Amino acid sequence: MDFIHSLEKQKMRFYCSYHVLLLFGFSFFLPAEGSDPWNQFRGPNGSGIRADASLGVPSVDDLRWKTPLPFGLSCPVLSKDKIFLTGIENKHLLTIALERESGKVLWKKKVPKTEIEKFHPSSSPATPTPFVEEKRLYVYFGSYGLICYDHQGLEIWKKPLPTPRSLYGTASSPLVHENLLIQVIDDDAHMPNSQVSKSRILALDKQSGKILWERFRPFHRSGWSTPTIWEHGRGRELVVLGNGSLRGYSLPAGEEKWQVDGFSRETIARPMIGNGKVYASGSRLGGSADLKTDPLPFWKAVIGFDANGDNRLERREMTGHFTFPFRPQLPPGHPGFGLPMPREPQKKRARLDGIFLRMDKNRDGFWDKDEFIDNLTIGRGKPLLLAVKPGGRGNVTQTHVEWEFNKGIPEVPSPILLENFIYMISNGGVLICVGTDKGQMIYRKRIGGLGQYVASPIVAGKNLILVSEEGLVSVVRTGKDFELLGQLQLKGKIKVTPALGINNLYLRSESHLWAFGKMSGRP
Ligand SMILES: [Ca+2]
Ligand SMILES: [Ca+2]
Numbered sequence: 001m002d003f004i005h006s007l008e009k010q011k012m013r014f015y016c017s018y019h020v021l022l023l024f025g026f027s028f029f030l031p032a033e034g035s036d037p038w039n040q041f042r043g044p045n046g047s048g049i050r051a052d053a054s055l056g057v058p059s060v061d062d063l064r065w066k067t068p069l070p071f072g073l074s075c076p077v078l079s080k081d082k083i084f085l086t087g088i089e090n091k092h093l094l095t096i097a098l099e100r101e102s103g104k105v106l107w108k109k110k111v112p113k114t115e116i117e118k119f120h121p122s123s124s125p126a127t128p129t130p131f132v133e134e135k136r137l138y139v140y141f142g143s144y145g146l147i148c149y150d151h152q153g154l155e156i157w158k159k160p161l162p163t164p165r166s167l168y169g170t171a172s173s174p175l176v177h178e179n180l181l182i183q184v185i186d187d188d189a190h191m192p193n194s195q196v197s198k199s200r201i202l203a204l205d206k207q208s209g210k211i212l213w214e215r216f217r218p219f220h221r222s223g224w225s226t227p228t229i230w231e232h233g234r235g236r237e238l239v240v241l242g243n244g245s246l247r248g249y250s251l252p253a254g255e256e257k258w259q260v261d262g263f264s265r266e267t268i269a270r271p272m273i274g275n276g277k278v279y280a281s282g283s284r285l286g287g288s289a290d291l292k293t294d295p296l297p298f299w300k301a302v303i304g305f306d307a308n309g310d311n312r313l314e315r316r317e318m319t320g321h322f323t324f325p326f327r328p329q330l331p332p333g334h335p336g337f338g339l340p341m342p343r344e345p346q347k348k349r350a351r352l353d354g355i356f357l358r359m360d361k362n363r364d365g366f367w368d369k370d371e372f373i374d375n376l377t378i379g380r381g382k383p384l385l386l387a388v389k390p391g392g393r394g395n396v397t398q399t400h401v402e403w404e405f406n407k408g409i410p411e412v413p414s415p416i417l418l419e420n421f422i423y424m425i426s427n428g429g430v431l432i433c434v435g436t437d438k439g440q441m442i443y444r445k446r447i448g449g450l451g452q453y454v455a456s457p458i459v460a461g462k463n464l465i466l467v468s469e470e471g472l473v474s475v476v477r478t479g480k481d482f483e484l485l486g487q488l489q490l491k492g493k494i495k496v497t498p499a500l501g502i503n504n505l506y507l508r509s510e511s512h513l514w515a516f517g518k519m520s521g522r523p
Contacts, residue, residue, distance in 0.1 A: 382406060
């Protein structure tokens with residue numbers, strides 16, 4: 001009897017702790033009311049992964065609604081029942097809220113009147129993605145600064161900030177950590193009376209907008225990467241990828257702890273966390289994806305301007321859309337083709353003179369093929385994906401980098417890490433899978449989608465979703481064996497990383513937000 005009684009008691013204890021576990025488990029994993037885990041650029045902690053999503057290959061029949069939107073490149077982010085993003089309309093910067101169920105625009109809030117920042121035609125003045133909490137959201141515009149709203153669009157506070165100077169315009173998104181709202185503002189402008197940059201990280205009290213600390217980054221110039229929070233056995237760090245190096249800062253204090261060098265001038269991708277490590281990537285300027293750059297396409301792009309057909313280029317042949325090519329695969333005149341040119345004719349002439357002299361090493365008044373190819377350098381740094389172990393101090397490039405990989409590094413899309421594999425999508429639709437234990441190539445496949453890939457890949461459950469700029473949506477099964485599950489060609493240009501609900505895919509094109517419902521295709 002006693003025995004049975006004690007068994008019953010044990011069983012009770014088991015059930016109780018089981019229930020307590022369930023309760024705690026659920027309150028830990030389920031978002032609080034009003035919130036959704038896809039609350040920031042690339043979803044939960046920037047991972048790009050929604051493990052609870054069950055989405056297969058979308059088809060046109062799965063389209064639930066389609067809502068016209070002002071222009072902008074910020075990503076849609078979610079609360080339980082709303083979608084938030086930013087845009088620009090009639091020269092007004094806007095924060096916009098839509099209803100998830102219907103796609104109806106609930107409100108648009110204008111940013112106080114401000115001068116719009118200079119931005120490259122491939123970007124926009126509404127590129128940073130909002131960060132959403134249970135009751136509030138935070139938006140950053142390089143042209144204005146930071147603003148906090150509640151979910152009804154009521155402004156809680158605003159913090160105007162000087163506009164940084166940036167090669168392409170601002171892109172780094174705000175990030176909340178406990179009571180801190182963190183914004184990286186890397187800048188091409190110098191500090192007063194100095195040759196070092198004004199670049200800095202700002203941490204604000206998210207309740208009031210008051211600045212709690214700022215950490216200067218004097219050796220970084222403009223960058224476009226959003227930082228990531230890295231929790232490991234030895235604490236929490238803010239990992240910031242900037243041009244030249246990746247740096248770790250303690251949280252919540254923001255002390256600089258370590259750096260890894262070797263990155264190029266262009267750093268765009270968000271660092272990834274997993275397997276106890278941080279992974280970061282950057283291509284070389286112009287999107288050069290591999291260590292050895294083939295100089296021939298650059299020469300071919302240049303000699304296309306050879307008007308008199310002598311297979312040499314003179315200064316007076318540098319006409320029309322001529323500029324120094326960065327991405328020779330693009331047509332001249334495309335905004336990404338080469339070095340941006342000043343509009344003012346006098347300044348433009350001076351810049352062309354400078355470009356010409358730099359490559360005419362023997363000063364004979366011509367560029368010829370050998371001279372051009374010998375002198376072609378494509379920025380410093382190298383195309384790089386690397387894994388960093390925790391616990392380092394100071395410059396840990398030699399001590400804490402576990403491996404590096406230098407092939408097929410995308411220019412704009414962030415890679416994505418799921419379990420033991422990293423997936424990267426490059427221009428021309430080349431998908432590379434890298435193993436995280438040694439940094440080894442697992443496969444390299446062409447999935448189609450000609451042209452650029454700008455949107456970052458995401459994972460719904462175990463399915464990798466890739467979207468090309470030309471609107472080709474591809475779904476690939478994750479794992480060591482490549483399997484393309486299906487594709488859908490949409491009519492619209494897509495440069496924005498999609499958002500994932502449990503049963504929904506939200507895609508922002510140049511002109512619309514599209515919502516796809518539970519997909520009827522293969523799982
Ligand atoms: Ca010529
Ligand atoms: Ca020459």
